[in-house]
Amino acid sequence: MEYTPLIWGITLAVIIGLLLFDFFAHVRKAHAPSIREAAVWSAIYIALALLFGLVFLVVGDYAGATEYYAGYVTEKALSVDNLFVFLVIMASFNVPREDQQKVLLFGIVFALIARTAFILAGAGIISVWSDVFYLFGIILLLTAGQLLKKELTGDEADEADNIFIRLAKKVIPTTDHYDGDRLFTRVDGKRMMTPMLLVMVAIGGTDILFALDSIPAIYGLTQEPYIVFTATAFSLMGLRQLYFLIDGLLDRLIYLSYGLAIILGFIGVKLMLHALHENKLPFINDGESVHVAEVPTGLSLLVILAVLVITVVASLLAPKGRALRVIQNAEQSSRTYLALVESGGTQQELDAARESVDRWRARYEKVPEKHKDALIEHRERYLAVLDDAHGVEHRELRPEDLGGPARG
Template identity: 65%
Template sequence: MTVPTWVWAATIALILAMLVYDFVFHTRKAHVPSLKEAAVWSAVYVGIAVVFGLVVLWFGGGTMGGEYFAGYITEKALSVDNLFVFLIIMTSFKVPREDQQKVLLFGIVFALIARTGFIFLGAALINQFAWVFYLFGLILILTAGNMLKGEVSDDDPHDNENFMVKVARKLVHTSPEYDGDKLFTEIDGKRVLTPMLLVMVAIGGTDILFALDSIPAIFGLTQNTFIVFTATAFSLLGLRQLFFLIEGLLERLIYLSYGLAAILAFIGVKLILHALHENNLPFINGGEPIEVTEISTAVSLGVILGLLTITVVASLVSKKGRAKVAIGNARRHVNAYLDLDYTADEGERERVYCKLVEEAEQVRSLGPESKRMMRDETELMEKIEKARQQHEEATGAKVDNPAP
């Protein structure tokens, strides 16, 4: 189905209006969003995406609507995985919590620009060269394999995604401290870069890497450029609010990478089957198409939803996984507590310490095996005791050791 130019224009105007509104009314003034604010606006953005999908379904028909929802769900799931890396980057650079919204909004805008470029490049390649489907399929299958390999072999499954952080640190030299959300500041009368620019370089570079598996994935579900663009755009909009809503739950999704790997592998196979059906490469079947069974949009949507459901449920019910998550969150919060000079928020000390106590309580509630796992983390236990002493000094009241 050919989409009229005025529909393209109206859709792009809607997306730009949402970004402008987000900046003017939410991120221009530095603040930490409340859970209620994050929940309400996450629901609003998801609601807008769903309504848009229903409009596509009404005017474009079942196939087009199904492709939109399959693409939106896939891209949304991949974007949630991206939040892990955004969290690592902002923790690594000690971004003040009240300024994290602007960093995330920059990441969303940059991702939208970068992926739009990849979308039109991919569409042009597909129109000219049918063999691109083989390439996209291979990329997705290799990406799935790398995700599984990383999960199995690495204690920190997302450590390899810190590549852009390391590159950014080498390329950009900045002042040691932040100056609000400014990119430049003055030290001894000299204008210098702040770490905020470094964070944005890392976020932007990481977004480009994400696009390398994100765009082939959605092209595996539809070749309609309008659907690819809108599903990608609406999956990114609202990502900032989602970050603050599920920040504490991100680490709970311990099997998310397995689910995403399965989805990418499935779409990769779907792409290769489509490539065989459209084959014109002379060294494959003499350049003639091969009659193979292609996977329908309805089946794709069902498989994607099924894999995500299994992944989320398995993550949430696994006791060992919950213990690992609580210990990981405790490690992150104790490190943040012991280095709170980077924020001006007076309530941050209490918030972080309360999080640390909650995570230690969670480990304790999961039983002896979980407590043993945490006690084996000698360095973590020492840091928790140090944090307890500092909190006792800061509050002037005796504080029990939160460690199990």
């Protein structure tokens, strides 16, 4: 299939139109989307991405369809991993939940721009230097190794204190507080940068680093720039809604990094095999092609899907994953109950909340100590919340606790 300037133009117009719609329909007015809103729009964007792949089948480009779907699934998986970092950054800066949508949309737009630049650069390099696939393969293998090292050692980089943040703080005076979703504010008549802009700088900087991994990964599945761009663009569409939908689930995907390491390692090997097949380096086989078996894109798609399914299922069913679910729910149920007591919930709401506290507290007591030590960052603070809810639950509630007149 030939991808003419007209096709590129229509595709770009569709992508830009979706981004503008997302901004004006959902992000312009600051709010925290409900689970239902996030679920509906996540499903819509995923459906659009899958339907777009059918266009390749309609015109008879079956290879293009397979490459597109393989690229989309890989980039989507990497995008979900990016959400972990976005979550850490926004938690580090204490971004108000109602303003997180704007930060995420900025991250998506910046990621799309950065990755488009890398896509065009990659296509240009490939056209003049086919041996660049060796470099792409090495990058992915090193990235896979770093993911495994991080999981095995527990070393975490401070994503909210990267070089871009330090540079921004030195150049521009910064306040310690937010002013709505404004990027700049005035303090004593002096124009200053708010933490909101710092958050966007942090996410923009990490987007550039992510592009260094994701673009070589998808070029390992297809060398067609149009397919690379569309698979990458559609993988980023709906990422904002997905963030709010799986916010509580992200932490439970405890083996996702292992799965991504396997996928990146697999694609890295695939790239190395392709590089050997296209070899022109004089110190390898005298600059001649090396006859090695290459991995078909269809098989790559099956491997990627299988690894992701196994990773998610293993994360949710593993003892550590179940323990994390209990720990999170025990804390959340306790906070919900305490909030109801403070705000004045109805007796029915309080009874249901107390029942939830009882249920999750009992399950928490059965969690092995090794999982509690590994999964609870601030043990004393965590237990204080559970104990507060337990203490309130077992005393007689007074009328003022319920926020209304005495009930007869």
